[in-house]
Amino acid sequence: MSARPDGPLVLGIETSCDETGVGLVVGHTLLADALASSVDEHARFGGVVPEVASRAHLEAVLPTLDRALELAGVRLQDVDAVAVTSGPGLAGALVVGVAAAKALALGLGRPLYGVNHLAAHVAVDTLEHGPLPEPAIALLVSGGHSSLLRVDDVTADVDVLGSTLDDAAGEAFDKVARLLGLPFPGGPHVDRVARDGDPAAIRFPRGLTGAGAVARDGTDHRDDFSFSGLKTSVARWVERARDEGRDVPVADVAASFQEAVVDVLSAKAVAACRREGVEHLLLGGGVSANSRLRALVQQRAEAAGLRVRVPRPGLCTDNGAMVAALGSMLVAAGREPSPLGLGTDPSMPVTSIQG
Numbered sequence: 001m002s003a004r005p006d007g008p009l010v011l012g013i014e015t016s017c018d019e020t021g022v023g024l025v026v027g028h029t030l031l032a033d034a035l036a037s038s039v040d041e042h043a044r045f046g047g048v049v050p051e052v053a054s055r056a057h058l059e060a061v062l063p064t065l066d067r068a069l070e071l072a073g074v075r076l077q078d079v080d081a082v083a084v085t086s087g088p089g090l091a092g093a094l095v096v097g098v099a100a101a102k103a104l105a106l107g108l109g110r111p112l113y114g115v116n117h118l119a120a121h122v123a124v125d126t127l128e129h130g131p132l133p134e135p136a137i138a139l140l141v142s143g144g145h146s147s148l149l150r151v152d153d154v155t156a157d158v159d160v161l162g163s164t165l166d167d168a169a170g171e172a173f174d175k176v177a178r179l180l181g182l183p184f185p186g187g188p189h190v191d192r193v194a195r196d197g198d199p200a201a202i203r204f205p206r207g208l209t210g211a212g213a214v215a216r217d218g219t220d221h222r223d224d225f226s227f228s229g230l231k232t233s234v235a236r237w238v239e240r241a242r243d244e245g246r247d248v249p250v251a252d253v254a255a256s257f258q259e260a261v262v263d264v265l266s267a268k269a270v271a272a273c274r275r276e277g278v279e280h281l282l283l284g285g286g287v288s289a290n291s292r293l294r295a296l297v298q299q300r301a302e303a304a305g306l307r308v309r310v311p312r313p314g315l316c317t318d319n320g321a322m323v324a325a326l327g328s329m330l331v332a333a334g335r336e337p338s339p340l341g342l343g344t345d346p347s348m349p350v351t352s353i354q355g
């Protein structure tokens with residue numbers, strides 16, 4: 001095994017939704033990323049059940065910690081700082097991670113850093129591609145959030161340019177997947193099925209684009225998203241086909257829906273970079289694992305002379321490494337640790353990097 005790099009060993013704990021993640025990082029080097037998921041327990045409900053998620057975190061957090069330490073070949077006593085997602089997320093789920101992190105920080109006598117889950121989705125790319133280019137525009141697309149951010153310093157200065165007015169992009173993927181009879185969470189299944197479909201088969205609406213980007217009252221929605229109209233449009237199309245006794249062409253519907261989502265996401269992200277005069281575009285969150293989104297963003301960004309950074313798919317979805325990555329950056333930047341009375345904030349805004 002190669003020697004561990006020099007620097008503080010930072011432990012990261014993630015429990016904001018249905019993944020229990022524990023990561024270990026030194027600087028920008030990932031030593032371990034252990035994950036336990038309760039996704040199978042939620043599948044039959046078609047969405048994450050908060051109580052089920054909380055109980056699963058309770059059962060998984062210590063075994064996952066042990067696995068991370070073993071993977072990294074370090075002892076608990078070697079940990080120099082403890083980072084944990086303190087928001088946003090499911091209240092009961094967040095509490096489990098924060099309680100565990102506090103106990104560890106107190107027991108080990110090490111500093112505690114409550115961190116923002118969304119900022120962690122941006123920071124995780126450092127583990128693969130090194131320090132973040134700043135300023136950058138980040139397109140953050142997950143099951144709970146869809147935002148365009150201006151990141152001047154991910155440890156201290158993140159601005160929201162726009163966000164979704166209704167459903168998150170991942171939520172739209174999950175709902176459309178359900179409509180098509182695909183398992184939960186639907187994003188990866190839509191991605192897979194769409195490969196055999198024609199993205200131009202059905203022209204679904206692109207919300208808040210073109211003239212629709214400016215509301216009647218003059219409100220500028222150029223950096224905002226709306227996916228509920230698209231979801232309804234897909235539902236109507238499928239309903240009509242079934243009413244008329246036609247077979248639903250699942251691959252074509254999936255591909256056409258996916259194309260509508262990624263067309264909007266990539267166009268808005270590139271436009272925001274150009275308008276802000278920012279050369280670097282970062283992708284983060286579960287939906288950035290989508291193969292078509294990755295390809296189209298790359299293509300459009302290149303044509304616009306922009307540079308794109310996107311983590312490997314396994315680091316796009318929720319994990320503990322992303323929390324450790326941001327914790328490690330906070331430690332390196334000399335930021336104040338959180339008090340041991342750290343609470344959870346289920347609706348923590350992305351502008352608050354630390355809890």
Ligand code: KG4
Nearest residue numbers: 142143144170187188286287289290317318
């Ligand atoms: O970031 P994440 O793991 O959890 C949240 O913070 O929400 O994102 C989960 C979301 C789910 O909606 C899932 O369907 C979506 O990311 N997702 C994908 C893909 N992989 C995960 N959506 C589209 N294509 C994918 N390949």
Ligand code: ZN
Nearest residue numbers: 142285286318
């Ligand atoms: Zn997430």
